[in-house]
Amino acid sequence: MKELLKYLKPYRKQCIIGPFCKLMEAILELLLPTLMAYMINDGIMAQDQQLVYRYSFIMIFMVMIGFGFSITCQYQAAKASQGFGTDLRNALFSHITAFSYQDLDYFGTPTLVNRLSNDVNQLQVAVAMLIRLVVRSPFICIGAIIMAMFLDMRLAWILIASVPFIILILYVFIRFTTPMYQQYQKLLDKFSSILDDNFAGIRVIRTFVSKKREQKRFQENVDELQVQMMKVARLSALLNPSTAIVVNGAVVILMYQGILKIQIGDLQPGTIVAFINYASSILLALIAISNLIVIFTKAFASGKRVSEVLRYSPGLVCGNASLQEKDEPIVCFDHVSFSYGKGDAALSDLSFSIRKGESIGIIGGTGAGKTTLISLLCHFYVPTEGRILLYGQDITTLRSSDLLSHVVLVPQVNELFSGTIEENICFGLSNVSKADIEQALSISQAKEFVDELPKGMHTKIERGGANLSGGQKQRLCIARAILRKPDLLILDDASSALDFKSDAALRKALKAMDTQMSRIMISQRVSTLASCDRIIVLDNGEMAGFAPHKVLYDTCEIYHSICESQHVERGIA
Ligand SMILES: Nc1ncnc2c1ncn2[C@@H]1O[C@H](COP(=O)(O)OP(=O)(O)OP(=O)(O)O)[C@@H](O)[C@H]1O
Known part of the structure; x- marks a missing residue:
């Protein structure tokens, strides 16, 4: 996989500016619930209209600045991922063109076509996500907990306690889906190989009235692909609800504890609103992280397949000598x-x-x-x-x-x-x-x-x-x-x-x-x-x-x- 990093190097600038912009956007986003808490507690509750206007203006301004950072990051991510994909595809193609018949026999043409198209696409998406979400999502999770700690240390513990459960869910998910994706890619290669056979030999298939047999072979492969994808989809479908159950469970406990504290005058209503905001920010960031894990699991399987081709040294090496016509047998x-x-x-x-x-x-x-x-x-x-x-x-x-x-x-x-x-x-x-x-x-x-x-x-x-x-x-x-x-x-x-x-x-x-x-x-x-x-x-x-x-x-x-x-x-x- 290391060999793939060198194709990211020319986009170092985008890989720094992009996450930096996302980080700035995340900081602004994290400040908003706390500002809202102040606006409710000191402005609305105290019926201070001027303060409410001031906070509203500051919050709108922060949202606009955050939007600017977000757009800049999207642009950098698109530039880096498209460039990375193009460079990698070119390098892979030129490496494959140096393959001898022996090397082509070793891999098989359908898998090489898949690696050049599908696998490079997966890696390209992973690069875009790397720039857009890899820094932002964990930062939002950690930042939201820290901001919550500043607001109320005891309530923040409810959020902190949910973290190990979430980590366990993510671990189980990665552990089971990675081999499933690898198997899926293999089936995809077989699918391409059947298509290749059929398109290349369409006349023979028709002459020998083998259409039904080929359709059956195709159907069997498509069914296998579907079964494999369903396995992955079933596991993936469980990921978002399970993280949501943990976070929403934390929100319910927060509300209960919060109401008790408000009743005894230990907490102001604005603070509990901010807590719920932070909890939903954490939930959204976790959903993004779980999607990131799906994308990176796929990209990891694809990266291994692309690296295998790049690392493969063609068995047939040509020399540098020029041919001299001599008085010897040709x-x-x-x-x-x-x-x-x-x-x-x-x-x-x-x-x-x-x-x-x-x-x-x-x-x-x-x-x-x-x-x-x-x-x-x-x-x-x-x-x-x-x-x-x-x-x-x-x-x-x-x-x-x-x-x-x-x-x-x-x-x-x-x-x-x-x-x-x-x-x-x-x-x-x-x-x-x-x-x-x-x-x-x-x-x-x-x-x-x-x-x-x-x-x-x-x-x-x-x-x-x-x-x-x-x-x-x-x-x-x-x-x-x-x-x-x-x-x-x-x-x-x-x-x-x-x-x-x-x-x-x-x-x-x-x-x-x-x-x-x-x-x-x-x-x-x-x-x-x-x-x-x-x-x-x-x-x-x-x-x-x-x-x-x-x-x-x-x-x-x-x-x-x-x-x-x-x-x-x-x-x-
Ligand atoms: N790419 C390949 N991979 C594995 N075995 C091969 C491959 N190409 C040929 N063979 C095998 O090598 C042997 C010689 O094949 P080759 O194609 O050289 O024969 P040929 O004399 O040219 O036959 P024909 O007259 O039918 O074209 C055969 O047993 C064949 O099955």
Whole structure:
């Protein structure tokens, strides 16, 4: 939680001025009942009209000054809490953007979204309350008792005696509600995760007529949330009445004792009015304190969740070295093994090298480890054992921007953003020539369909490429990668939505483009990979073969059976 304090530091001024103003307001508020007692005892009872006017004027003046202090405090509280929330949200967001896939897997996206939005909101409210009420409410409670002691010491003891009961009630409340709020936040994360699944997979849910099942899952979670919130609400609902019972009990005893004292001439009526005023001030301050406790209990749970993210050091640290092109293999896997979390090895002891300009195919059954291999090469995950070298340099020592400008990946899932086709292709690049864009579109086999669009490259793409077909999206993503002119282009099943003719044309155009650009292509189709210089055959995370098509066809049993299942002949390459 300490790390959160540093986001309050820039608002030190507001954190001092705000409570100071509230304190001044509270002092004025505490003086009012005593002034009223004097006004009643010395003015009204003695029928001194001038004195009544004088006290009335002083009291109105004090109320106005108090109002000014209150407004100033509200302004300072708003300024500090909004600023704190914005700074914290920015810091959290920039910390999360440095997370690797591994780190994102560790937390899960829904909980990170919740922490960024809901939890930071709770903290923001807590900061506002900290400035507005944390000083004021206890001060009013203590001050009211002290003022009452000045008026009548024996009656004041009735108020003092109620304090331990109130402290006990507050303690019990905090003790039981804190774990309940933590549990509630966890359920909220689950809720976000279900929403995330449903919105992302809405088409699949409809295709597989799973709407009812998903609705049931959603309902169950909402019911759990409701049960948890009801538990907290039941306890919270008890808090205000229990404190009110204690304070009102004290008021009843005060009135009784007060009347007895008035009857024997030991107390004046104005004093008992002031006592009742102080008792109700204490009651209001206690209600504020109980609400503060609810807010701080929630904020404490949220603060722990936000701190956990801020304290988390990304597992994947990038180096500072710049990549030097040397006369060494562009890629070298040196006894690389990898497991996701504590699961089985997704890759086991892989060792191979890729020469500059070589085209490499990767084939293997579902879950064989093809995407994992590429993710390690792009430094999205760190090998559990072994090293990956780029031009002989360990990729963990390289500057991330250097690595990603030399190695460009077109992933299985196509990501396009809202904007024009041109903006999407040039994403992250500046000063790109029209000729280069046209060339990239042409190589990726996208030029034909883009030219047919009425607005050509200026056609608007909707978010996620919703107004394009799967094949069109893939071609634009390939064009975007080609435009970067990388040393190593990786296509992870990136031509799966292309028809055979376009797929063949793409491979031919890539080969003709630049003999210096190395390529890695993952595919389930032998026909897509057969023309590669060499093909890696993966089987359950292990390398079952690494050779040209014809050699593998003759020597690798797994590859041979894949070819047979796809009716591919030895001479296809
Ligand atoms: N994020 C992840 N967390 C845990 N396990 C994972 C994760 N991603 C992949 N795996 C597991 O690692 C293994 C290799 O997966 P990978 O995605 O690399 O296979 P693949 O060969 O690319 O499969 P496909 O052809 O179906 O895409 C599988 O057993 C898979 O269940």
